[in-house]
Amino acid sequence: MTGGVAISGVSKSFGPEGNRTTVLDDVSLTIGRGEFVSVIGPSGCGKSTLLKIVAGLIPADEGSVTVDGESVKTATRDKLIGLVPQSPALLPWKTVLDNVRLPMRINPKANAGRTLRHPEELLTSFGLGHALHKYPSQLSGGMQQRAAIARAFVFDPGVLLMDEPFSALDEMNRDQQRLGLLEFWQSNRKSVLFVTHSVPEAIMLSDRIVVMAAHPGRIAEVIDVDLPRPRSVEAYATDEFRDLEGHVRRTLHSVMEETHV
Ligand SMILES: Nc1ncnc2c1ncn2[C@@H]1O[C@H](COP(=O)(O)OP(=O)(O)OP(=O)(O)O)[C@@H](O)[C@H]1O
Numbered sequence: 001m002t003g004g005v006a007i008s009g010v011s012k013s014f015g016p017e018g019n020r021t022t023v024l025d026d027v028s029l030t031i032g033r034g035e036f037v038s039v040i041g042p043s044g045c046g047k048s049t050l051l052k053i054v055a056g057l058i059p060a061d062e063g064s065v066t067v068d069g070e071s072v073k074t075a076t077r078d079k080l081i082g083l084v085p086q087s088p089a090l091l092p093w094k095t096v097l098d099n100v101r102l103p104m105r106i107n108p109k110a111n112a113g114r115t116l117r118h119p120e121e122l123l124t125s126f127g128l129g130h131a132l133h134k135y136p137s138q139l140s141g142g143m144q145q146r147a148a149i150a151r152a153f154v155f156d157p158g159v160l161l162m163d164e165p166f167s168a169l170d171e172m173n174r175d176q177q178r179l180g181l182l183e184f185w186q187s188n189r190k191s192v193l194f195v196t197h198s199v200p201e202a203i204m205l206s207d208r209i210v211v212m213a214a215h216p217g218r219i220a221e222v223i224d225v226d227l228p229r230p231r232s233v234e235a236y237a238t239d240e241f242r243d244l245e246g247h248v249r250r251t252l253h254s255v256m257e258e259t260h261v
Contacts, residue, residue, distance in 0.1 A: 003033025003034075003069070003158065004030060004035060004068070004159070004191040005029075005065065005066070005067055006065070006066045007030070007050070007053075009027075010026070010028070010064075010065065011025055011060065011062040012046070012049055012058070021216075022216040022217075023046045023049050023216060023217050024046045024049055024053075024216065024218070025218045026062075026063070026218065027046075027050060027063070027217070028063075028219075029210060029219065029222075031191045031192070031193055032191065033158070033191055034189035034190065034191060035192070036192045036205055036206045036208075037193055037210060038194045038196055038201075038202035038205060038206040038209050038210065039193065039194070039210045040195075040196055040198075040209060040210070040212070041212030041217070041252070042212075042213070042252075042256050042259060044214050044217075045212040045214035045215075046217025047163075047195045047212060047217075048163055049217070050193075051161050051193060054067070054072065054159075054161055054193060055076070055161050056072040056076040067080050067158075067159050068158045068159065075159070079103075079155040080157050080158055081157050081159045082152030082153060082154075082155065082160045082161070083160075083162075084148055084149050084152045084160065084161070084162040084165045085165075086164050086165065086167055086168065087168060088141075088148035090136040091136075092136050092137060093135075095132065096132055096134055096147050097119055097120065097132040099136070099151060100119040100123060100154060101154075103151060104155075116154060116156070117156050122150040122154065123150050125150075126146040126150045126180065127146065127180060128143060131143060140173070142166075142169050142174075142176065145166060145169065145177060146180065149162075149165065157190065158191060159190060160190045160191070161192075162192065162193070162194045162195065165194075166201070167196075174198075178201050178204060179233060181205070182231060182232075183230075185205075186229060199245055199249055199252070202248065203227070203241060203245060203248065204231060204236070204241075206225050207225055208222055208224055208225060209222070209223045209248055211223065211248065211251045211252060212255075213255040214255075214259045220255045221255075223251065225244060227240055227244070
């Protein structure tokens with residue numbers, strides 16, 4: 001069985017017949033088993049659209065996607081994919097623990113025989129052991145988003161899709177959350193497709209960074225992040241980190257210049 005995600009020749013257009021806009025044009029990308037890949041690029045280049053296609057939320061017009069060797073339809077049915085949206089989407093009338101338990105309680109028959117992660121343990125590893133019985137409104141935005149990430153791990157999926165999970169947080173909180181995710185992921189390696197607007201975030205977390213260009217959305221460059229793992233906050237201060245940051249920013253800059261010509 002092939003691990004990870006294989007995206008091959010994916011194209012997508014929106015709009016009525018005769019006035020369609022190509023949002024993704026022939027996008028191909030593989031994410032190896034246990035590899036962390038970030039996608040960065042100008043607003044409107046199709047990052048979220050690509051993630052939604054991999055998640056099975058919208059169909060591609062052309063091309064194919066496989067997740068752990070299965071079609072997206074089978075992979076979503078078998079819960080091989082964990083999805084973390086931009087906002088935590090926790091039910092306000094349920095405790096944090098019940099929110100994380102919820103995916104297991106929906107359709108328990110279909111979940112029979114699956115390896116499930118223990119919700120209390122998951123929440124504790126995300127630093128929320130003291131908040132199990134609190135309601136989402138009693139938690140900070142960062143803590144709510146951590147609960148949403150913990151929820152995505154319940155079925156222990158091989159693939160995690162994250163669409164700017166920290167974008168609503170202020171920079172200090174955001175950095176804390178990203179380092180928390182990094183630490184958890186480094187001991188729970190999953191294939192990750194991570195959409196972000198933050199260059200340091202992409203570098204800190206990723207094995208590879210996919211820089212996309214817009215109109216139509218396409219892959220402009222794939223940059224290897226060869227910083228040693230495990231990484232921690234000290235990585236920010238290294239020359240290698242700064243060199244990579246310069247490289248990614250220059251690539252983004254040229255992609256944006258091209259777009260505006
Ligand atoms: N359901 C839809 N119907 C019509 N147009 C859509 C739809 N979804 C996305 N688009 C358009 O596709 C383009 C790409 O959108 P998408 O959200 O994928 O970009 P993005 O790179 O994630 O942007 P951002 O960085 O601003 O979040 C945009 O021009 C958007 O307006």
